[in-house]
Amino acid sequence: MVDIGDDAPDFTVPLANGGVETFTLSDRLDEAPIVLAFFPAAFTNTCTTEMCTFRDRLANFEDVGGTVYGVSVDLPYTLNEFRDEHDLNFGLLSDERRELIEAYDVVDRWEPRDIRVAKRAVFVVDGDGTVTYAWVGDNPKQEPDYEEVHEATVDAA
Template identity: 70%
Template sequence: MVSVGDDAPDFTAPKTAIDGDIESFTLSENLDDAPLVLAFFPAAFTGTCTTEMCTFRDQLANFEDVGSTVYGISIDTPFTLSEFATKHDLNFGLISDTNRNLIDAYDVEMDFADLGVYGVAKRAVFVVDADGEVTYSWVSDDPGVEPDYEAVEEATRQAAQQTTQQAS
């Protein structure tokens, strides 16, 4: 599993932008927007996932205040994520991992075997700094548990301060 201090696994995947456009997103090409919050969630249009993404939406200003960029990541198609973003007025990009490459790279795969659903993302949050290093990691084995949003905000604040100090 990816841990604090590790290099964040690089990836390229489709991203649904705020305006609904779908474009290619490569992590290493977007480190200028760091700290990056990578918020993995099992599936769009489900209870806790919707609550989590809407909470990030409602608290986005707190992340933007320190120069952080938030991305939600799930196995849903870009078209599903576009509809999900539109329906819930999400104001940050959503990354589609239909091939499950990111779930594998970050080692956050889980199954709902009793429902016959396999290979979805665990609810997880990683903060990646401008050097591509993971500075915060939270992974839950319980899909009904949301992240500690204040801890994620603090992690982005610390990553931003560290970047500022290194630049000085």
């Protein structure tokens, strides 16, 4: 697993932000600290609660110059629908090829069809591309400690 002090794996994926753009982590380090909030699937109960909580607390992250991105394996068009339905005011990254969940070692397998989705996880990346905070949930219903994520963002600023 990617851990504190590691270089954050770089990646390029679709960004759902109302439209669909390309997002490359190394090109966005000026937005640091960057919070990458991995979640299993749009439109599911805990994932909706988590993303809406980040939405509601976004001002706290912006106060320290932080930028939040949700990350799931959903298609960008699904993620835009999810953003619209829940008035999410931050971008969602589509890991439709499952490259990020592999690189960050946060793969969860949903049986019986062995569907690979993201474990619920949060990483904070500073302006140098270094991971300064890493958390991976023990089960899909476990939410991150939002205050701890905020404090890690403050520390990385």
